[in-house]
Amino acid sequence: MELYFNPRSRATISKWLLDEAGADYTLVPVDFETRQHKTPEFLAINPAGKLPALVDGGQRLFESAAIALYIADRHPAANLAPAPDSPDRGRYLSLVVYATAQLEPAMGDALLGAETSSSRGWTDYATARGVIERELGDGPWLFGDQFTAADILIGSIFIWKRMFGGDSDGARIDAYVDRLLARPHALRTG
Numbered sequence: 001m002e003l004y005f006n007p008r009s010r011a012t013i014s015k016w017l018l019d020e021a022g023a024d025y026t027l028v029p030v031d032f033e034t035r036q037h038k039t040p041e042f043l044a045i046n047p048a049g050k051l052p053a054l055v056d057g058g059q060r061l062f063e064s065a066a067i068a069l070y071i072a073d074r075h076p077a078a079n080l081a082p083a084p085d086s087p088d089r090g091r092y093l094s095l096v097v098y099a100t101a102q103l104e105p106a107m108g109d110a111l112l113g114a115e116t117s118s119s120r121g122w123t124d125y126a127t128a129r130g131v132i133e134r135e136l137g138d139g140p141w142l143f144g145d146q147f148t149a150a151d152i153l154i155g156s157i158f159i160w161k162r163m164f165g166g167d168s169d170g171a172r173i174d175a176y177v178d179r180l181l182a183r184p185h186a187l188r189t190g
């Protein structure tokens with residue numbers, strides 16, 4: 001597998017997944033300054049011209065949620081996903097997609113001081129955070145003792161917020177972020 005990578009990008013989330021999965025992969029550096037991510041070669045991999053992107057033989061993937069689901073499914077021994085026939089599978093798929101479809105833009109609105117409009121497809125940040133607090137319950141992870149790709153996708157967003165100097169997200173989420181950051185492969189950015 002080749003992960004197209006810049007340390008100051010969401011590709012760090014995909015790298016965390018690959019490391020937790022014990023995957024065999026190489027990093028392909030992408031320089032934003034010289035706009036390597038807008039070249040025809042890169043656009044053939046990710047037509048949106050963004051990181052992350054992953055190539056696995058004939059497979060080309062973009063969007064961090066899709067990449068996370070793919071990596072977890074390709075490395076079943078790492079136990080990063082409930083099995084396809086597990087009763088947890090639907091909730092797992094939903095939470096991975098929720099991370100980028102709703103939690104991330106809701107947090108973006110909050111950090112930018114922008115007004116959230118429900119017609120744009122996500123809620124305000126307090127509501128989104130409340131969803132995750134309830135899904136997390138007593139933890140330690142979103143699926144109890146099983147650490148999954150959903151924790152990486154959801155957790156990375158709260159980690160970013162802490163890195164940007166955001167306010168506390170309350171005791172439950174703050175303790176979750178501490179647990180995530182204590183993992184040896186946890187998200188590191190450049």
Ligand SMILES: N[C@@H](CCC(=O)N[C@@H](CS)C(=O)NCC(=O)O)C(=O)O
Pocket residue numbers: 008009010011037049050051052062063064065100
């Ligand atoms: N929804 C996408 C967002 C990808 C994204 O915006 N990536 C940023 C880096 S964190 C990027 O490539 N920005 C460069 C650009 O858009 O020119 C995902 O989760 O993969």
